[in-house]
Amino acid sequence: MKNIFTILLPLFLLTVSSCEEYTDITPKGALVIDQASQFHEMVSLPGRGYPINNFQYLSDDQWMKESNVIGKTPNIDIINFTFNENVDRVSLMTGSSFYNQSYTYINRWNTIISLVDDSKGDADTKRLAKAEAKIYRAYDHFLLVNTYAKGYDPQTAASDGGICIMNKFDLESQPSKSTVAQVYDFIQKDIEEALPYLQEKPLDVYHPSLAFAYAFKAKVHLFKREIASAKAAAEKSLSYNNQIFDLVAYSAQGGPSVVAVPAANNVEVLSYMYMIGYNEMNFVSNYVISPELRNLFGANDARFNLFFNTTNTNNLDIGANTAYWATQYTRFFYPTVGMKTTEVYLMLAECYARDNKLKEAIDILNTLRAKRILAGGTVELTVPATRKETMELVVNERRRELLLGFNRFFDLKRLNTETEYAKTITRVFPIVNKTVPQQTYTLQPNSRLYIVPFPLTALTKNPKLTLNTDEKVPF
Structure with missing residues (x-):
């Protein structure tokens, strides 16, 4: 076979339908990639989307309008919102945009990693392209394992069911499911192999x-409770x-009505990724925050006062004490599923708290x-007497600062x-409607609802992929 790589890139999103597209014949309209610089450019993928609709209402920060719940046939949103463990989630999860898109991105990164060494160009560019692809491959595996598996527990991670690791370009692959520990080992290996070759100022913001990279490294260490390593990586970032x-x-x-802060002007942003796309913050009436989170902001928090709406009757139940982000992305860009510097500060604060350095936290x-x-609010928090109280302050600050998305x-x-x-x-729901009985719904820390079922499309295609809960598949 000639040393030619034929890759179809409609809308900059790599989609390959079969192995036959790697041939000696270049299909009409295809883009021939045979240069290391071209593989490096492929890492840039504007508009990467990670929808959160399969699990967003399991968070205590999210809320649903009452008319979207009362009298409606239960869908995955209502099941999650009412913490209903008795409904067959698996049959409802026929597909998942998040699952499909995440593995599509991983396929893209694997293509770069697998093929760049045989391309034309200098060795440094090849190493850079491979390193950047590995960081993003690790990031996508991290999102997947934290969605479809139990949270990392050092006592059980070696036996807890995880996800399928995709570490090479293979369209016919039916990999076995790895454990949570194995997935994290793979993620950390990719990170460590990538770090020596990454740049402080990459080609563009989508690299x-x-x-x-160091912020992500800190996050992985923190989730594994490797506190010293998380602290060092956060400081490096x-x-x-x-x-x-x-x-x-x-x-x-x-504020945003006077001074626009588009994406390029928000100095906190470390990675440009989205729940939906560039303009997702125009549609966050779908992402109503809970009364609990609204109360957590208080009366003098700029994060709430500048950006949220509390009076729109089309999107809110007035009297429920809820709110929604009401600021267009062109007026203020707010990162949701990517990372930003303030998350790094908060990770560092958590490391100090866990290490009993309460004042530093x-x-x-x-x-x-x-x-x-803002003026009138309490800026300076006092140092609590215990680690648990300090951790509560850190976690509450994370809730106020890291809105929407996965956090x-x-x-x-x-x-x-x-x-x-x-x-x-x-x-407690409903709050406003008085025509139906008010109920209290409870979500226990060990609820199986926290582990999202794999979509049926994935389960049927790969018999080796099994659920991480005790739920049953309909076949």
């Missing part, structure tokens, strides 16, 4: 920077980018709050593996 966007000063300027929170809390769902799962920090969620 991973060293600041992002902040050595490349430690900027915090000053929302207090921004509020004094008039609170000092970091206060550094962030100085650029978040709260993943945090609940990982913290629920620790008795000291596990949370039983209670949800």
Whole structure:
């Protein structure tokens, strides 16, 4: 076979339907890639989407409008919102955009990793392309394992069912499911192999920077409770980018109605990824925050006061004390499923708290709050007497700062593996409607609902893929 790689890239998203597309004949309209620089450019993928609709209402930060629940046939949203463990989730999960898209991205990264060494060009570019693809491959596996498996527990991770690791380009592969520990080992191996070759300032913002890579490394260590390593990686990330966007000063300027902050102008952003796409923040009426989270913000938090709506009757039940993000992405870009510098600060604060360095943890929170809390609010938190109380302050700050996306769902799962920090969620519903009985719904820390079932499309295609809960497949 000639040394030619034929890759179809409609809309910049790699989709390959069969192995026959790697041939000696270039299909009409295809893009021939045989240069290392071209493989490197393929890492850039604007518009990467990670929908959260399979699990968003399991978070205590999210809420549903009452008319979308009462009298409706239960769908996955209602099942999750009412914490109903008695309904057959598996049959409802016929497909999953998140699952499909994540593995499509992994296929893209594997294509680059597998083929770049045989391309034309210098060795440094090949190493860079491979390193960037490995960081993103690790990131996608991280999102998948934290969605479809139990949160990492050092006591059980070696036996807990995980996901299928895809470490090579193979369209016919039916891999066996790995354990949670094996997936994390794979993720960390990719990270460590990539770090020596990544750049502080990559080709464009859709390529991973060293600041992002070390932030991600810190996150993986934190989820594994490898606190010293998480702390070191967080500090390394902040050595490349430690900027915090000053929302207090921004509020004094008039906020998003006066001063637009598009994506390129938000200095906190470490990675540009989305729940849906560039303009997702135009549609966050679908992402109503809970009364609990709204109360957590208080009256003088710029994160709430600048961006949320509490009065729109089309999107909210007035009187339920809920709210939704009401700021267009062109007026203020807010990262959801990617990473940003403030998450790194919060990870560092958690590391200090877990290491019983309570003052250091609170000092970091206060550094962030100085650029978040408006006049009249409490900027300076006092140092609690215990680690548990300090951790509660850190976790609450994470809830206020890391909105939407995966963060709260993943945090609940990982913290629920620790008795000291596990949370039983209670949800009283409805609040406004008086025509149906009000009920209290409860989600226990060990509920199987936290482990999202694999979609039926994946289960039917790969007999080796089995559920990570005791639920039954309909075949």
